[in-house]
Amino acid sequence: MKLAGRIAVAAPVLFVLAVAVGPVLAANSAVGIVGKAFQPATITISQGDTVTWTVNQAIGEPHSVTSGSPSTDSGKLFDSGINLKDNGQSFEFTFKDPGEYPYYCEVHPTEMTGKVVVLAEGASPPPSIEPPPSEEHTGISADRRLLAGTVLVIALVLMFAGAWLWRRMNPA
Numbered sequence: 305m306k307l308a309g310r311i312a313v314a315a316p317v318l319f320v321l322a323v324a325v326g327p328v329l330a331a332n333s334a335v336g337i338v339g340k341a342f343q344p345a346t347i348t349i350s351q352g353d354t355v356t357w358t359v360n361q362a363i364g365e366p367h368s369v370t371s372g373s374p375s376t377d378s379g380k381l382f383d384s385g386i387n388l389k390d391n392g393q394s395f396e397f398t399f400k401d402p403g404e405y406p407y408y409c410e411v412h413p414t415e416m417t418g419k420v421v422v423l424a425e426g427a428s429p430p431p432s433i434e435p436p437p438s439e440e441h442t443g444i445s446a447d448r449r450l451l452a453g454t455v456l457v458i459a460l461v462l463m464f465a466g467a468w469l470w471r472r473m474n475p476a
């Protein structure tokens with residue numbers, strides 16, 4: 305009984321922790337093989353993250369995900385082999401070190417190229433993703449001010465109503 309109770313309490317806590325911490329520790333990023341293209345062609349991840357390439361739009365021809373370029377370090381870091389042909393077939397690789405990693409498809413080397421940018425742990429992604437909010441200089445959001453105003457009005461109404469009732473029940 306006691307143990308079951310503890311598990312009942314611990315399970316949701318552990319679940320929340322796992323959901324919150326898991327993505328921080330390691331993330332999985334997806335690149336689609338769509339026709340004769342890697343989408344997105346450039347992907348930015350964090351050190352230790354895994355990239356999964358998946359055929360999303362098969363064209364009846366096989367592909368590979370091969371690191372480097374045909375002339376430089378071909379397949380030195382990773383190489384799926386020419387195995388990615390049908391929708392759903394995939395290849396994954398975990399990037400342990402920061403850096404920029406170009407890759408290509410051995411079957412379509414001129415059309416299919418991509419790049420994985422791996423940021424060092426703790427580094428933040430390029431600032432182009434989302435501009436910082438500019439309307440928060442007061443520190444109090446419009447929603448908060450509206451809420452505070454509503455609470456104030458309700459408090460005043462209750463105060464006056466209470467005073468009026470008090471007078472009716474206790475005539476001088």
Ligand SMILES: [Cu+2]
Pocket residue numbers: 340366367368409410411412416
């Ligand atoms: Cu290809």
